[in-house]
Amino acid sequence: MREKATTAMVGFGTSEITRYSDRGMTAFALEAALAAIADAGLTREDVDGYIGTPWATNQGAVHAHGADEICYRPFLKALGIEHLRYGADLYKGFPTDMVVAAAHALLAGECRYVLGVRALYNLKGVDYATSASRQAWGDDQFVQPYGLGTVGARFATRIRRYMERWGVSRHDLFEVIALSRRNAARNPVAIWRNRQISLDEYLDAPMVASPHCLFDCDIPVCGAMAFVMSRSSDVPSAAAPAFLKGWSGHQRPWDVFDDSGVSAQDVDQCQLYDGFSSMVYEWLEGFRWCEEGQAWKFIRDGHADVDGCLPVNTFGGSLGEGRLHGMGHVREGYLQTAGKAGERQLSASDHCLVQVGPYDSSSFVLLCREP
Amino acid sequence: MARPIPVPSAESRPFWSAASAGELHLPRCRNCGNLHYPPPARCPECLTEALHWEQLSGRGRLWSWTEIFVEAIPGFEPPILVTQVELAEQQGLVLTAGGDSREIPALTLGSEVQLCFTEPVDGFRFPLARPA
Numbered sequence A: 001m002r003e004k005a006t007t008a009m010v011g012f013g014t015s016e017i018t019r020y021s022d023r024g025m026t027a028f029a030l031e032a033a034l035a036a037i038a039d040a041g042l043t044r045e046d047v048d049g050y051i052g053t054p055w056a057t058n059q060g061a062v063h064a065h066g067a068d069e070i071c072y073r074p075f076l077k078a079l080g081i082e083h084l085r086y087g088a089d090l091y092k093g094f095p096t097d098m099v100v101a102a103a104h105a106l107l108a109g110e111c112r113y114v115l116g117v118r119a120l121y122n123l124k125g126v127d128y129a130t131s132a133s134r135q136a137w138g139d140d141q142f143v144q145p146y147g148l149g150t151v152g153a154r155f156a157t158r159i160r161r162y163m164e165r166w167g168v169s170r171h172d173l174f175e176v177i178a179l180s181r182r183n184a185a186r187n188p189v190a191i192w193r194n195r196q197i198s199l200d201e202y203l204d205a206p207m208v209a210s211p212h213c214l215f216d217c218d219i220p221v222c223g224a225m226a227f228v229m230s231r232s233s234d235v236p237s238a239a240a241p242a243f244l245k246g247w248s249g250h251q252r253p254w255d256v257f258d259d260s261g262v263s264a265q266d267v268d269q270c271q272l273y274d275g276f277s278s279m280v281y282e283w284l285e286g287f288r289w290c291e292e293g294q295a296w297k298f299i300r301d302g303h304a305d306v307d308g309c310l311p312v313n314t315f316g317g318s319l320g321e322g323r324l325h326g327m328g329h330v331r332e333g334y335l336q337t338a339g340k341a342g343e344r345q346l347s348a349s350d351h352c353l354v355q356v357g358p359y360d361s362s363s364f365v366l367l368c369r370e371p
Numbered sequence B: 001m002a003r004p005i006p007v008p009s010a011e012s013r014p015f016w017s018a019a020s021a022g023e024l025h026l027p028r029c030r031n032c033g034n035l036h037y038p039p040p041a042r043c044p045e046c047l048t049e050a051l052h053w054e055q056l057s058g059r060g061r062l063w064s065w066t067e068i069f070v071e072a073i074p075g076f077e078p079p080i081l082v083t084q085v086e087l088a089e090q091q092g093l094v095l096t097a098g099g100d101s102r103e104i105p106a107l108t109l110g111s112e113v114q115l116c117f118t119e120p121v122d123g124f125r126f127p128l129a130r131p132a
Helices: A025-039 A072-079 A095-107 A138-142 A153-166 A170-184 A199-204 A277-286 A295-300 A317-321 A327-337 B013-020
Strands: A007-014 A049-052 A086-089 A114-120 A207-209 A223-231 A242-249 A269-272 A351-356 A363-368 B025-029 B051-055 B059-068 B080-087 B094-099 B112-117 B127-131
Touching (some): A007 A025, A007 A095, A007 A327, A025 A072, A025 A114, A025 A223, A049 A072, A049 A095, A072 A086, A095 A114, A095 A242, A095 A327, A095 A351, A095 A363, A153 A207, A153 A277, A153 B080, A170 A277, A170 A295, A223 A327, A242 A327, A269 A277, A277 A295, A317 A327, A327 A351, A327 A363, B013 B051, B059 B094, B059 B127, B080 B112, B080 B127
Parallel strands (some): A049 A086, A049 A114, A269 A351, B094 B127
Antiparallel strands (some): A007 A223, A007 A242, A207 B059, A351 A363, B025 B051, B059 B112, B080 B094, B112 B127
């Protein structure tokens, strides 16, 4: 049992989200960071901690700061911050890992207000999905020669096996995308906010890595999001807080509940990572909201809709909003439990579980209305 | 076809050397007796470096597969079939391989397959799953 968590998310900012842009990546990250600081009722001078996850996850990435990655030291200069007490970038981390790392820094007394920034950028002239390398080093030598490391192929083989085993069709998988689009309609920054999708349109779409077609993959975008966190005793007077009551990693997933005193049955809503549609099934079953092999029915039958028993991805998920690598999931967890979700606000929003990452490397945070 | 070419290390070289001779070899832990794929630096169970390479039958069952329809590997004409094969010698030991799009998707999961090897590409041959 961990000591009772005493940190809160106190502000969040989202930049414009667009497919391509003439603006550089730093402009997006600054837009999000400044919005988050203002949302918390703070100024730049109040920020004394920073946490980021720069990694551009696509095969064709150039991995350059300000091009497709935002790294902590040069970004501090762009923000004009000169007296930071604590800062770090998490290598290949997820936004949920950022939340946990920020809590660690706050609980250790390193700093008072941590800014967390995650940005993605869709570069023109770079082939997003293609590995240009002619050689495969290290672990890649057993992955890249087969194509398994590209376009979610390893998740495609996983869902293929699930579908064969449990009698799931692509009609059923479509229900995940349909749910995302329904919810994206209430999200003003979502890429697909004005675009519902029909089953025919889905079935006619080009395959990417079977059984995933184009619409099973979240769409690459230019965009950035940022949060501000503090200890619960330091919540700014103008801020609406959501309290971080638990967290865990994939090797001990249930710790998110065991350490918080909140049970899986107490959770009102979930924001579940959906970089590929089939990933949404994983933790609905992993946390036993559904029996093994039944998550697809849960979604098909409407239980994950906003009027269902466990609303999922109420902002449209990455599939509806665009590929912010799970940061949109954190934002929605914050907005819902802080009572700031506007027309998306659910009446039951005391406990929101946020999960980001693939089935075998996810991390989890529990955001709550009360400390 | 232009698959990325492996850059072997001491730990993986026996796999690629055997493959270039058309054979499937994997390391077995001398302590716990488990086979491992991909070849590890140490047995992840026992943490011993006492790994002994041995030849396997190449028989197995189709674990899963996907067909990639984008040009994920430059010069490699889609669709690219990726297979995963559970090897006959050890339950749960799943190896990645290629395959032929005219053969594999017609199979069901659990179908018996036999691993063979591609023609050499810059001296490397890669396992392919074929209906047994």
